[in-house]
Amino acid sequence: MxxxxxxxxxxxxxxxxxxxxxxxxxxxxxxxxxxxxxxxxxxxxxxxxxxxxxxxxxxxxxxxxxxxxxxxxxxxxxxxxxxxxxxxxLLPLGLTERSVAMERFFYFITDAIGPSHAAFFLRNSGDKVGSAALDARSVAAIQDASRFVENSAFMAGDAFSLADIAAFTIAAACKRHIDWAKAPRLQQWYGAMEERPGVQRGMAAFDTATS
Ligand SMILES: N[C@@H](CCC(=O)N[C@@H](CS)C(=O)NCC(=O)O)C(=O)O
CATH class of the missing domain: 3.40.30.10 (Glutaredoxin)
Structure with a gap:
C-alpha cells in the first residue's frame, strides 16, 4: 500500500x-x-x-x-x-484525568461552541438580537474557563488534551470579544497554545489544501 x-x-x-x-x-x-x-x-x-x-x-x-x-x-x-x-x-489514559478532560472538552463544545454556531445561524437569518445574545453567552463561557487554567498549564490539568483544542479554536474565533485584561491566565494559556507547533500546523491545514 x-x-x-x-x-x-x-x-x-x-x-x-x-x-x-x-x-x-x-x-x-x-x-x-x-x-x-x-x-x-x-x-x-x-x-x-x-x-x-x-x-x-x-x-x-x-x-x-x-x-x-x-x-x-x-x-x-x-x-x-x-x-x-x-x-x-488527546485524552489521558487514567480514568479520573480522562473524565476531567472530557468534562472540559464538552464544556467548550456545548457551552461555548454550540451557542456560537447557533448565533451564526441566527445572524444569517437576520436575527441580530438573538445572535448577539448567543455570542455573548459563548464569550462568557470562554471567559469563565479562566478558572480551569488558574493553577494549571492546560484546560484539564498538566497535559494537553481535546479540551485545549476545543477551547483554542473557539477562543481564536472570538478573541476580539474576550476581555483579556480580566483573564490574565487565560491570555497566557492562549499565547502558549498559539506557540504550539501542532496547533499552528492544524490551524493552517486548509490554507494550502488542494481540492
Ligand atoms: N456537528 C457537526 C457540525 C458540522 C457542520 O455544521 N459543519 C459546517 C462547517 S463548520 C458545515 O458543513 N456547514 C455547511 C452547511 O451547513 O451548509 C460536526 O461537529 O462535525
Missing part, C-alpha cells in the same frame, strides 16, 4: 469543526492529508460529497489505514477515533 493510501483523508474547510480535527491529527502525528471543500460555492451539496456525508457538512474523513475505506463524519466522533488510533495523546 502506498503512503498516500495509508493516510487518512480529511475533507473540510477552514472552519472551527474542521480545524479541531486537523489539530487532532497534528498532535497525534497520525498521517493524514486534507481535501478542501469550497463551502461558498456549495461544493458540500454536490453529489460526490453527499455520497460521503448525506447531511452535506464538513468535516468528513475517509480512513483507509486499516483496509477498507471507512467514512466518518461529526468532528467530535472523528476526534474520538483519533484518540482510539493513538491512545493517550
Amino acid at each position: 502506498k503512503d498516500a493510501d495509508r493516510s487518512i483523508e480529511l475533507i473540510g474547510a477552514r472552519t472551527g469543526n474542521c480545524l479541531r480535527v486537523a489539530i487532532g491529527f497534528e498532535e497525534t502525528g497520525l498521517p493524514y492529508r486534507t481535501r478542501s471543500i469550497d463551502l461558498r460555492h456549495g461544493e458540500h451539496r454536490e453529489a460526490d460529497h453527499l455520497a460521503l456525508n448525506p447531511a452535506g457538512k464538513v468535516p468528513t474523513i475517509i480512513d483507509r489505514s486499516r483496509g477498507d475505506a471507512f467514512v466518518l463524519s461529526q468532528s467530535n466522533a472523528i476526534l474520538m477515533r483519533l484518540d482510539g488510533l493513538r491512545p493517550g495523546v
